[in-house]
Amino acid sequence: MLKIENLHARVEDKEILKGINLEIKPGEVHAIMGPNGAGKSTLSSVIAGHEDFEVTNGSVFLDGENLDELDPEERAHKGIFLSFQYPVEIPGVSVTNFIKAAINANRKAKGLEDMPANEMLKKIKEKSSLLEIDRKFLSRSLNEGFSGGEKKRNEIFQMAMLEPKVAILDETDSGLDIDALRIVANGVNKLKSKDNAVLVITHYQRLLDYIVPDFVHVLYNGKIVKSGTKELALELEEKGYDWIKQEAAH
Amino acid sequence: MELKEKLLASFAVFENNLDLEDPILDLRNDSIKVFENKGFPTKKDEAWKYTSLAKIQNTDYSVFPKDEDCVNYQEVKKYFLHEIETYKLVFIDGVYSSFLSETTHMGIDVCLMSAAFKKPQYKQLIDKYFNKAASKEDSLSALNTSFSKEGAFIYIPKNTVADKPIEIINFSSGVEAALMIQPRNMIIADQGAEMQLIERHQSLTSNETLTNVVSELFAEQNAKIDLYKIQNDSLSASLIDNTYIDQKRDSLVSVHTFSFGGKLTRNNLNFYQNGANINSILKGVTIIGDKQHVDHHTLVHHREPNCESHQDYKGIFDQSSTGVFNGKIIVDKLAQKTNAFQQNNNILMEDKATINSKPQLEIFADDVKCSHGCTIGQLDEDVLFYLQSRGIPKKEGRALLMYAFANNVLESVALPVVKKRINKIIAKKLGVELGFSI
Numbered sequence: 168m169l170k171i172e173n174l175h176a177r178v179e180d181k182e183i184l185k186g187i188n189l190e191i192k193p194g195e196v197h198a199i200m201g202p203n204g205a206g207k208s209t210l211s212s213v214i215a216g217h218e219d220f221e222v223t224n225g226s227v228f229l230d231g232e233n234l235d236e237l238d239p240e241e242r243a244h245k246g247i248f249l250s251f252q253y254p255v256e257i258p259g260v261s262v263t264n265f266i267k268a269a270i271n272a273n274r275k276a277k278g279l280e281d282m283p284a285n286e287m288l289k290k291i292k293e294k295s296s297l298l299e300i301d302r303k304f305l306s307r308s309l310n311e312g313f314s315g316g317e318k319k320r321n322e323i324f325q326m327a328m329l330e331p332k333v334a335i336l337d338e339t340d341s342g343l344d345i346d347a348l349r350i351v352a353n354g355v356n357k358l359k360s361k362d363n364a365v366l367v368i369t370h371y372q373r374l375l376d377y378i379v380p381d382f383v384h385v386l387y388n389g390k391i392v393k394s395g396t397k398e399l400a401l402e403l404e405e406k407g408y409d410w411i412k413q414e415a416a417h
Numbered sequence: 418m419e420l421k422e423k424l425l426a427s428f429a430v431f432e433n434n435l436d437l438e439d440p441i442l443d444l445r446n447d448s449i450k451v452f453e454n455k456g457f458p459t460k461k462d463e464a465w466k467y468t469s470l471a472k473i474q475n476t477d478y479s480v481f482p483k484d485e486d487c488v489n490y491q492e493v494k495k496y497f498l499h500e501i502e503t504y505k506l507v508f509i510d511g512v513y514s515s516f517l518s519e520t521t522h523m524g525i526d527v528c529l530m531s532a533a534f535k536k537p538q539y540k541q542l543i544d545k546y547f548n549k550a551a552s553k554e555d556s557l558s559a560l561n562t563s564f565s566k567e568g569a570f571i572y573i574p575k576n577t578v579a580d581k582p583i584e585i586i587n588f589s590s591g592v593e594a595a596l597m598i599q600p601r602n603m604i605i606a607d608q609g610a611e612m613q614l615i616e617r618h619q620s621l622t623s624n625e626t627l628t629n630v631v632s633e634l635f636a637e638q639n640a641k642i643d644l645y646k647i648q649n650d651s652l653s654a655s656l657i658d659n660t661y662i663d664q665k666r667d668s669l670v671s672v673h674t675f676s677f678g679g680k681l682t683r684n685n686l687n688f689y690q691n692g693a694n695i696n697s698i699l700k701g702v703t704i705i706g707d708k709q710h711v712d713h714h715t716l717v718h719h720r721e722p723n724c725e726s727h728q729d730y731k732g733i734f735d736q737s738s739t740g741v742f743n744g745k746i747i748v749d750k751l752a753q754k755t756n757a758f759q760q761n762n763n764i765l766m767e768d769k770a771t772i773n774s775k776p777q778l779e780i781f782a783d784d785v786k787c788s789h790g791c792t793i794g795q796l797d798e799d800v801l802f803y804l805q806s807r808g809i810p811k812k813e814g815r816a817l818l819m820y821a822f823a824n825n826v827l828e829s830v831a832l833p834v835v836k837k838r839i840n841k842i843i844a845k846k847l848g849v850e851l852g853f854s855i
Contacts, residue, residue: 272809
């Protein structure tokens with residue numbers, strides 16, 4: 168479904184990704200772990216098409232289609248979704264209006280009319296209850312004054328509404344208490360199907376207790392240096408990242 | 418001939434043609450002298466430092482309106498709030514258009530300044546109110562006073578609520594190569610009266626138009642007035658709007674000014690609080706581009722205790738457009754417990770766009786709350802990326818953000834049809850359709 172081939176990327180003169188290879192099949196959950204500065208967030212930004220990063224080599228494919236030349240919104244239309252580590256605040260636009268604008272922009276790109284109001288309402292109701300979001304929350308300005316947990320819940324709510332093929336969760340567990348973590352993870356698990364895929368990017372193993380990965384990859388110094396199953400995450404949790412760094416140095 | 422000389426010469430002709438019974442003849446003569454002495458303001462005047470009138474004085478304007486003119490209703494329908502019932506006072510090139518208007522004398526008076534000057538039953542109101550709020554010293558207001566002839570005259574009697582919103586629309590048709598008009602509006606809400614007004618200036622032509630309008634609003638005790646100003650977007654139209662508001666105790670007046678361009682727009686919006694427990698609301702949205710220039714000069718003079726004022730102006734400046742915001746708040750020594758707030762936020766879309774923003778607070782009382790804030794910024798690229806990652810293209814994303822930025826001001830618009838109309842104009846200006854309306 169998502170295929171990353173020999174991906175190199177830099178920001179200004181600094182090379183951050185130095186040849187990433189990864190393939191995610193439909194129905195799979197992959198986790199990328201790694202120490203700070205390994206390039207985890209860069210990888211998620213590059214997949215989503217952020218202009219600040221220059222891809223110097225390699226490619227990203229979605230269902231066999233090369234995404235390299237596509238703008239971020241075009242990637243979103245194809246089915247890429249990025250849950251941000253730090254979602255932005257947009258005062259003056261409510262959660263509901265924002266998601267309406269997003270849904271209708273995606274429909275427009277597919278040549279569809281705006282979603283009928285009653286259908287939209289029904290969908291919002293259904294998906295917000297999945298994430299235990301109440302009505303008041305929906306009329307607040309997007310992310311303005313939200314707690315860390317509310318911001319992340321809102322990200323997953325948007326994912327639920329947009330129904331992407333590949334969801335990338337960038338440090339979704341940071342800033343979450345255990346209850347919020349449980350709600351967010353439950354939401355992700357309910358949205359998982361055999362037709363979509365999830366890429367979890369995280370520093371800590373904690374989230375992976377709730378969103379159980381099929382594969383775990385360790386990113387270090389711009390490369391995937393180790394891959395394994397969920398046991399690898401537990402090992403990292405126990406031993407830290409130093410042994411990975413040492414292995415990589417040899 | 419310079420415009421000043423031309424106007425002075427024209428006044429002699431104008432005066433000759435006046436009725437002998439003209440109730441403000443002396444005032445006209447005093448006023449033209451003020452203009453003669455002071456002339457057009459220049460950049461040397463502190464209040465005109467960032468707005469030069471030089472470029473609008475080179476045109477050879479026709480200063481006397483022709484007879485009643487006609488435009489096709491279908492052509493101008495879009496400028497009316499045709500979705501709802503309203504009273505309408507429509508002027509084409511400064512001349513009243515009976516065909517497009519809908520006046521009334523049933524319980525309230527929605528009629529013409531020219532009628533109020535002539536008819537004996539209005540003499541008392543003219544004597545009591547005319548030119549009582551407007552500045553006697555301001556040369557452009559004085560110029561308007563000396564030539565005052567036509568405009569809106571609205572009187573809502575005691576404890577009466579105007580049953581429909583009132584539209585005042587000034588069209589310029591282009592029948593003249595260049596035209597200067599000076600509408601004069603007088604709007605009175607007597608004790609406990611209420612009204613909603615829409616004032617629109619719209620040029621229908623690429624011929625030059627210069628409008629120097631004076632509006633006086635009087636809100637007597639416990640009266641309520643909402644005024645929405647919609648200012649046009651023709652690149653050949655210039656507007657100098659002098660609005661003076663006299664508020665008595667317990668009254669509430671709100672003025673929303675929507676400026677969408679013009680060659681030059683200058684808004685002098687002056688509030689005078691002459692009583693306790695008054696609330697004054699001043700809001701504005703400015704969205705301009707090209708070489709357009711919009712200048713907001715506001716004044717709120719707090720003269721009595723326990724009053725409030727709330728100002729919120731948002732500006733979006735594209736290309737090489739220029740903006741000015743100067744917000745003056747005076748709190749007299751007597752005006753204890755005043756709450757005065759002022760906010761001015763601006764977005765510059767391009768490097769060549771300019772905004773000069775200046776709060777000017779003169780506070781002589783010691784127990785007051787006054788705050789002011791000003792921001793000038795650009796759209797945040799990280800926010801745009803966030804929108805793109807949700808499938809919203811950059812252009813729409815920009816529009817959405819600007820929309821959101823202006824939203825605070827739109828929120829307080831009490832007439833849904835006006836809100837919808839402004840929504841539409843903004844969306845069109847930004848060149849997008851949004852998937853929702855705010």
